[in-house]
Amino acid sequence: MASNPYFSLAVLFVAALGFGLAPLGLAKLWGMVFSPPKPNAIKNSIYECGLESKGDAWMQFRSAYYLYAIIFLIFDVEAVFLLPFAVAFTGLGVAACVSMLVFVLLLIEGLAWAWAKGVLTWA
Amino acid sequence: MEEGLKIELGKQGVFVTTIEELYNWGRRSSIWPMQFGLACCAIEMIATTMARYDLARFGAEVFRPSPRQADLMIISGTVTKKMAPQVVRLYNQMAEPKYVIAMGACAISGGPFKQGYNVLKGIDRYIPVDVHIPGCPPRPEALIQAFMTLQKKIDGQNLTGEGRPRHLDAEAQGEFPVPVQGEHDLEPSSNRLVWPLPMKTGIRD
Amino acid sequence: MSLSGLEKEKDRPEGWNRPRLIEPDGEGELLEIAMGPHHPSTHGGFRMDVALDGERVIRLKPVFGYLHRNHEKIAEGIGYLGSMPYTDRLDYICSLTNNWAYALAVEKLTGQEVPERAEYLRVILGELTRVQNHASSIGFLIQEMGASGTPLMYAFREREKILDLFEGLTGSRMMCNYMRFGGCRVDAPEAWLTAARKVVAGLPGFVDEVDRLLTGNEILMARTQGVGVLPPELAVNAGVTGPMLRASGVNYDIRKVDHYGIYDRFNFRVPLGDHWDVYDRYMIRMLEMRESISILEQALKDIPAGPVMDAKAKIRGFRPKPGEAYGRIEAPKGELGFYLISDGGPNPYRYRVRPPSLINLTVLEDMCLGSDVADVVLIFGSVDIVLGEVDR
Amino acid sequence: MKTIEEIKAAIEAAVPGAGVEVVPNASPSGQHSLRLEPSHAFEVAKFLRDDAELALDFLSNATGVDWPDKEVTEKVKVKRLVTKTVDGVEQSAEETVEESRKRVEPGCLEVVYHLFSMAKKHGPVVLRMKTVNRTDNVELPSLTPVWRSAELQEREIFDLFGIVFTGHPDLRRLLMWDAFKDHPMRRDYVDPDDYEYEPTAHEQVLARAAAHTAGEQIAGASAGAIPGGGQEGIGGK
């Protein structure tokens, strides 16, 4: 088992997980032992500049905002794809660069069309 | 852990501390005040954060607009009866451990406007106040000195046992009721748990 | 737009000076939010109930009274002199112009003269107050636009120098309580005048620095030009005064109209705006700072020697004869007036402050209708109000 | 600028039956005022603003003043039957006797407007209007449709004095909270009892505190009553 090639990867993974979760566990422990949670109605109420909030925020809003959010989402996802490419960028050939360029340009062309259609302006 | 031993060890490069000291040191070195200016003292508070007096040296120049992310409420200015419910609600909405500095005569006792019909005679009628700064308005250095007083007070808090602060002890009062604006005055006119009736009522006849 | 257009008010439609109704474009519901008493942009306790259609403002109702400290009721209980330190707390950024307005009103009530040197000191301190008020108001305006801190740091660095001068003469940085009925409380020693000359010599450099930092800035121009337009007829009819009125192109500066104090001895110009928007108000405050600096240089050059307090002025037992008087000055925020009714007793029978900040807010809704929420913060900042004076 | 009499004449010429009277002002400021009848006030205001020569287009200040009922003692000549016994004979004769009699002059609430002209840059014209009494009939015509600057100031006068302005587009309380009932700037207003801790109380503060505790002692509530006499009632120390 010790000589399994993936063993070092498993140790690193467990260490990373521990490094991530340990502070949360410590905080939970601290909360239970030392500072108990004391929720109450006023503390949990919605903060609205010191007043009681009337009405609720779930309401119909303009469709332009929805389109704006969707376009942002597309570029957010595109950035996720760019990440591994950027990491391994030095080791790749010209073909990989061109294909990634095509991918990026396709999306920018979509953005240009949306901009031309006036989706981004809602004044 | 007597001091002498700690200093000796410090000389050898070994630093010894307790969880309590570390906990208090961590909290007092980065108290984030809430952006909460009411009147003239607010201008002196802003002047304290500006270049000349530079509150950043005390880790407190981040003024958080929302009560959720603030540890300290500096009540800088006159708390009127129309504003009092909002102040108490904001205090309740702040996350524990939270502190209050009553800056200026108006926040402590209504100050020069004490005879006004719409002025609350001091915010400690509804919420517990940690440090009072007299002055109208107190100089920026007085506000920095009040910060140091508050930091000493936090250093002195212990984690367990009798003297532990309010947020570490389950039975302590967590909710401070918000006064209601009635027909003639705020009802109730003060929160007895926070504002003890002084030993003598101080009215001289 | 000259004032001649005002004569034709007779043939204006009924309710022309009311805020115009904005129809929501019907796509979504209206979101009612309160830019409430505790809000980073509201300079203290001030609330605006805003109805939004998406980002556009459909209705905006300001709510006042969160800092109503009953200054006028307290003033009826204490003597005339006792109210002087309370006037520092009206517009707590310019305490000396508040003192001056109150002293001027009482001097008009009793017909008291003021010696020469005291008039010069009043002009010097009044103009110093105007410079630090305009610097702070520009700093706060740009701070609310998003430049967190930088212009405010420059403005407050200059303000600290001026506050040191105030503390050196009157004893307190912000609450000077310096002017009395018939002169000033303390004479300015020669050392103070030289220190004042040194600070005033540095002021033009400061205004040029802020000018280079901000005036050409494209973001500032994009955010403020064409925003919060206030037409002159509405400004006059709504009683707007001060830099906001002059930014709407109306030539009305009480220093030139009432000729109070000794302003006639100094030559200074009154800048007027011609686009009536937030950018004009910013530019008017910058130009007024330059005019105030030129007044300061002239006043500091030829200040005469002599007494600072009129011989007949009384400190205690001050009982003006029955009567009433309304005195006003050009405070940095607008026309600050005091209306005093005396019944012969030691305390004023009625003590009324005409708050320029409150009356300038009458047209806040008209300026904000149809603009975005982010611009409401800017328009409110360009009105430059102080809550102590709004709610008194 | 015209003198106050000329303005009065111009008003009477322009608005027949306006009922304007000059109220002299004793102080050296010389700002005499014109008292208007509430019935014609609106037309007079429109005339003052639209007149080419006066052009009072800027209402600078609107103030509320409370004149409470005043007790006036005045010497009154009264015919009184006086019976005198002259050498034993009863005689009753009419005689005028000087008597000082206390008469309560009914108070009123008053609004004072200061008008200026931005077009012609001339100084204050002061208008005054009185309500009928201080209790039920407190209506006055609002001048907000003529000068928009009166909008917030009239709301403040309504809030602090209780004068109801008819024709005001949006008459709500300006400074106090909406549930507040009384009008605090009136001279007979008793502010709420909050005198628990007054370490340096003397003179006025004691008088106001006494106003409450006297009330409470009558009501028999013991909670807020002042402890027994003597000076030891000083907080702290």
Next chain:
Amino acid sequence: MLGEGILKGLAETAKNFAGSFVSAERMTTVEYPEERIAPIEAARVFPFLVYDGTDWESGMRCVACQICEKECPPKCIYIEKSKDKKPDAIGKPQFYPAKFDVDIAVCMSCQICVEVCPFEAIKMDTEFELSTDDRFGGLLLDREELSKSNEYYHQIHPTEAAVVDARLTEGRAKADAKTTAAAITGAIRGAEIPKRPAEGGD
């Protein structure tokens, strides 16, 4: 071209940043607890009672005339007269305050008490580090905490203290001249019952 204004602004802040290392004028921060701003002479925070000599009780100049109590706008001074008398700054037997409280939680440091005090008994202090967490005890200064010596007064307000001292010595000189004159006339009349000395105070 676009962005030229922003570049000019950035140049301005860069100049200021570089300047802060070089010119003291641009480095304005005063690290408060260690470094302090030079005390400004006319500064005023809270009032204090001046006493001459060493013992604060007997050297106190205040004669409990209660003018400052009446004139104080926020009403934060409370005085109670003593029953007996003691010589005041000029040497005339006067009352003195048995109790003199100033509630610094109400005081607005407006120095009207200093202005109306005819006996130079109350002056404005410059001590501002008074933040405390004791609401009832720490903010009500009584007679003893308020009393500070004349030397201290000379320390904080030198020029003003000199003027006040000159006025007091001149007052003492006039009082001595009057007493010697009264003594001479008294001696001449000899047999006559001496009138009660004029009552001092308000």
